[in-house]
Amino acid sequence: MAGRGVTIADVAARAGVAASTVSYVLSGKRSISPETADRVMAAVADLGYHPHAGARSLASRRAGVVAMMLPLRDGMHLPVLMQFASGAVTEARRHDQDVLLMTADEGPAGLARVAASAIVDGLILMDVEVRDPRVETLRRLGLPSVLIGFPADAEGLTCVDLDFEAAGRVCARYLVERGCGDIALLGASEAVYARRTGFAERVREGFLGQGAARAEVWPCPDDAVSVQRTVKELLTSKPELTGLAVHNEPAVGHVMHALADAGKRVGEDFHVVVIGPDEVAERTHPQLPSVLVPAETLAETAVRHLMRKLDGLEVPDSTLIEPQLTLR
């Protein structure tokens, strides 16, 4: 029952077979008679045997670990990141893999390090930007990988992301269906738009592309005062406005209060839809419909794709996750 220092030889001895036989039982790479297999499995359980990870990786050239590189920039949405990380770990464990956590500030050198030391079999790169210095290194290393987000040149890479354009479209459509003629998208602060053109711009395009309403996009900082001001300006400049999509998580609460101050009754003569986590949309009064960033689904998809690549199977170069609108 213990487990400290139990080797495959101990298991083999107890089951009365050769070490290689134990290995084959455990890996299933050669056929073994059921009786022998049972004896081996019993010995494994009795002794609490777990193969030594280092020895295994040395002999089999497979570490059983994948790396996940998370961004650490300011303004990253921490809860989503965390959901992502835990989703990835959960899915990886289903495939009997562990997850090594890295931060983006290790940069390309970090990728080179983990690749050369064979400490991981593959990696997942989160929050890839349009011009990302890690992408070139990644391509050169030839380490199996999956990216969350789309770099400018995705040639030969496996990328996964939320279909942000569809998300924008879904929000616009929701508002139009509620009878809104003038609608607006309240986005993130200018800084975010400047950095990740891909991501924020695709929402904008989807939102504007839904031609049935007069639509505008307004960037917006996320502190209480700025939100108040932005909403006031918005309502002044578009007095006919009756529908608003908010793609700025921390601002949502402030937006609701600003609308209340302006005499808008949300859910009656005015409609609001959120792009963001459930908690945010649930915590307002009234609760709001929302399109969430499906962090867990993204993580699972990414891990699953990576596993397939490790097994030498095909995966699509590009995968877009459909946004889901939750009514409340």
Added chain:
Amino acid sequence: MAGRGVTIADVAARAGVAASTVSYVLSGKRSISPETADRVMAAVADLGYHPHAGARSLASRRAGVVAMMLPLRDGMHLPVLMQFASGAVTEARRHDQDVLLMTADEGPAGLARVAASAIVDGLILMDVEVRDPRVETLRRLGLPSVLIGFPADAEGLTCVDLDFEAAGRVCARYLVERGCGDIALLGASEAVYARRTGFAERVREGFLGQGAARAEVWPCPDDAVSVQRTVKELLTSKPELTGLAVHNEPAVGHVMHALADAGKRVGEDFHVVVIGPDEVAERTHPQLPSVLVPAETLAETAVRHLMRKLDGLEVPDSTLIEPQLTLR
């Protein structure tokens, strides 16, 4: 410059020395002449050599990896968790260690697995509860570890946490110094109190223990409507109340609005202090003073303690991090 498949033998050949010499140069475990060392280091750089992690761990019985087990329960404060995780990774890298991410739902069996497979040298357990089933396993395995939080029986374990009692005291003192005679602590929802008695109760004790004011503690859910109601009831039941500490991150915004509705002018005739992350306290109007949960400091301390234990050095059984009040 490449790196794929470069072994210590390649480095040795290029430097014209034996493999063992390269090993000693890299580890510093035997004295090597400066000239030889230089030649070796040059060869390492030229070839982009990184030792094979598996081989190293097999031969040296040191994996160079520590595990971090994160809770995944509902109601966990995700951003803080994330800060913690990234802080731990950053600090671990300074010690040339990597971090393996595990989730608490692997439970005791997960601990046994990583211990037996020697995939990590030690581990950090986050968010340990008063009665935590992992603690007993941990003790039995004898794997070097550091806990964040205090279990009921901490005998022989290394624990690190914020000094929550001091945090409560600091908040009460802040309010008293502003001249408040009646003060209250608005805490988390009942569920949180029920689960982690240690953590929430220590804040309460610190808050109440500061005898200079009439103090009360009110639990509070975190949706807009409940907060409104709770604040209203609180103000009704204690009409003389002029000071409030809020230990409930998502509720802060709603509290501010409820106070405004009740005609309280925060910062003038009424004082509010927050226990929680900076962003929350900065985003309100006016900005609020706050005591933050110093996730990064906690993570760094935990990792540092673990490194010392791995090196066979002494560490204190129990470390309480002083809360820091930020005025705004």
Added chain:
DNA sequence: TCCGTCCGTCGAAGCGCTTCGATGATCAGG
């Protein structure tokens, strides 16, 4: 000058596993 030290380096053993080729045993076909 000779001996004992110490320093820098080498070679070999071994960490625990996977995997390849070999070896009996079993069985069907002629």
Added chain:
DNA sequence: CCTGATCATCGAAGCGCTTCGACGGACGGA
């Protein structure tokens, strides 16, 4: 009854590293 194929299992050879003991050369003391 013998041959060739098939199946279950074994033994040995590494995987790339660390570490131990050994060894030659330089150097200081007698």
